[in-house]
Amino acid sequence: MVKTKKKDTLDLSTEEKIKKAALNLFTKKGYAATRTRDISEEAGINLALLNYYYRSKEKLFELVMTEILQNFFRGITQIFNDEKTSLDEKVRIFVASYTGLLKQQPDLPLFIFHELRMNPEKLASKMGVNEVFKSFFFKQLRSEMHRKKITRIHPLHYVINMIAMCVFPFIAAPLLKHIAGIDAKNFEILIDERITLVPKWIESIMQTK
Amino acid sequence: MVKTKKKDTLDLSTEEKIKKAALNLFTKKGYAATRTRDISEEAGINLALLNYYYRSKEKLFELVMTEILQNFFRGITQIFNDEKTSLDEKVRIFVASYTGLLKQQPDLPLFIFHELRMNPEKLASKMGVNEVFKSFFFKQLRSEMHRKKITRIHPLHYVINMIAMCVFPFIAAPLLKHIAGIDAKNFEILIDERITLVPKWIESIMQTK
DNA sequence: TAGGTATTTAATCGAATGATTAAAACGTTT
DNA sequence: AAACGTTTTAATCATTCGATTAAATACCTA
Numbered sequence: 001m002v003k004t005k006k007k008d009t010l011d012l013s014t015e016e017k018i019k020k021a022a023l024n025l026f027t028k029k030g031y032a033a034t035r036t037r038d039i040s041e042e043a044g045i046n047l048a049l050l051n052y053y054y055r056s057k058e059k060l061f062e063l064v065m066t067e068i069l070q071n072f073f074r075g076i077t078q079i080f081n082d083e084k085t086s087l088d089e090k091v092r093i094f095v096a097s098y099t100g101l102l103k104q105q106p107d108l109p110l111f112i113f114h115e116l117r118m119n120p121e122k123l124a125s126k127m128g129v130n131e132v133f134k135s136f137f138f139k140q141l142r143s144e145m146h147r148k149k150i151t152r153i154h155p156l157h158y159v160i161n162m163i164a165m166c167v168f169p170f171i172a173a174p175l176l177k178h179i180a181g182i183d184a185k186n187f188e189i190l191i192d193e194r195i196t197l198v199p200k201w202i203e204s205i206m207q208t209k
Numbered sequence: 210m211v212k213t214k215k216k217d218t219l220d221l222s223t224e225e226k227i228k229k230a231a232l233n234l235f236t237k238k239g240y241a242a243t244r245t246r247d248i249s250e251e252a253g254i255n256l257a258l259l260n261y262y263y264r265s266k267e268k269l270f271e272l273v274m275t276e277i278l279q280n281f282f283r284g285i286t287q288i289f290n291d292e293k294t295s296l297d298e299k300v301r302i303f304v305a306s307y308t309g310l311l312k313q314q315p316d317l318p319l320f321i322f323h324e325l326r327m328n329p330e331k332l333a334s335k336m337g338v339n340e341v342f343k344s345f346f347f348k349q350l351r352s353e354m355h356r357k358k359i360t361r362i363h364p365l366h367y368v369i370n371m372i373a374m375c376v377f378p379f380i381a382a383p384l385l386k387h388i389a390g391i392d393a394k395n396f397e398i399l400i401d402e403r404i405t406l407v408p409k410w411i412e413s414i415m416q417t418k
Numbered sequence: 419t420a421g422g423t424a425t426t427t428a429a430t431c432g433a434a435t436g437a438t439t440a441a442a443a444c445g446t447t448t
Numbered sequence: 449a450a451a452c453g454t455t456t457t458a459a460t461c462a463t464t465c466g467a468t469t470a471a472a473t474a475c476c477t478a
Contacts, residue, residue, distance in 0.1 A: 014455080029327070033241035036436060046457055051437055110323055113380050117319060118238065120383040132388045154399060156389045157406065164377035169369055171322050171380065174329040179341045180365045190363060197366065204413040223425080245466060255427055260467055 015053050017043040023064050027111040031061055031118075065115065069127040072112065075101070080137035087140045087150075092199045095166055099195050102170045103188070109167045150206040161205055165198045224262050226252040232273050236320040240270055240327075274324065278336040281321065284310070289346035296349045301408045304375055308404050311379045312397070318376045359415040370414055374407045
């Protein structure tokens with residue numbers, strides 16, 4: 001980010017520490033509720049360094065956001081465009097892959113959807129998912145519909161259901177834990193169960209008349 | 210809110226205007242991103258009035274939040290505890306009822322889940338949903354499991370799926386519109402389709418082995 | 419109408435927060 | 449070690465934002 005990097009002495013310090021702290025706090029509390037002083041403290045550096053390396057809070061945010069979005073959606077595109085896997089396989093891989101990702105970063109979905117709602121147009125460009133709907137996955141969906149192997153409805157319904165059943169438990173975790181009276185440990189067990197359950201359910205749904 | 214109310218001259222002005230504006234902005238932008246000046250402007254009143262009537266931003270927020278949570282979850286409890294309706298009927302009623310509610314207030318879920326994550330313990334008490342898991346709905350679920358009419362898994366799975374398929378489209382609306390390239394009008398059509406589709410899917414899911 | 423209470427306004431305060439600056443410390447090269 | 453650029457620090461600025469105050473206005477009651 002700064003003029004010249006000393007050498008290619010790839011020290012992941014300061015600059016990276018700031019970005020990591022920023023990612024942590026932004027995803028946890030959102031943009032507005034995160035103070036630059038919080039970030040500097042979490043990163044264990046002086047406040048001025050944040051502005052030295054990233055110019056401003058907003059610039060830092062945009063950088064972090066871009067990385068998050070691209071990383072988050074890159075996976076989908078790859079899975080969906082794999083011409084070697086069947087429809088069912090894609091669903092299984094997607095569910096397993098994204099559940100794993102979300103177990104590591106449970107705050108991500110809520111954060112993404114919140115910021116996406118705040119300025120949709122601005123962020124839409126940053127996620128290279130324009131081609132999702134032209135993916136091989138959708139060709140397969142339409143093909144199966146044509147062969148009457150799955151019920152013919154708007155393909156988006158199936159996508160919504162799939163993502164919803166994966167992502168929603170993480171979005172609603174506090175609520176779900178509360179109403180079911182279970183702790184983090186048991187909640188994780190439940191999540192793990194869903195990795196095998198959700199693909200089965202999706203299959204059922206696709207054949208529901 | 211203030212000392213004595215003049216008479217019972219029930220003018221819904223000022224005090225109510227502030228609360229309404231607050232609800233609007235809080236749900237749209239979240240607590241941190243909402244400035245008291247925004248609220249006063251939206252309500253068309255002087256900034257000082259906000260503090261005159263509600264003491265502080267936080268007090269106003271808690272009031273609004275309590276009302277939102279109670280209103281939002283009151284419906285669920287009623288539907289779930291109705292001893293006259295069958296399991297399938299409950300699902301149909303829930304889906305129709307909550308889709309209708311969310312069509313009117315699409316920002317609500319994201320807001321609730323975000324604030325719920327920020328301070329789970331504080332808000333948990335405010336939503337009278339502790340008894341959801343002891344509801345008649347769950348008795349019916351367990352009963353049907355025992356009769357082998359539906360597959361025996363943790364009942365929470367079914368609840369998650371049901372809520373997820375209703376709520377998620379609203380949470381992810383900007384994303385979904387973008388990747389599917391559809392406008393608000395067509396998105397609403399899709400949502401309306403789901404009112405009849407989701408209950409069918411839930412039935413299928415409950416019988417998936 | 420007079421007196422009192424409730425409501426509203428304009429002006430301002432103090433703390434919090436994003437950002438900047440000037441100087442110090444560090445490291446590398448010559 | 450001298451000179452130079454990079455990195456870090458402490459102190460400070462300017463603005464925003466929540467909150468308060470004192471005075472003005474509207475409203476009701478006697």
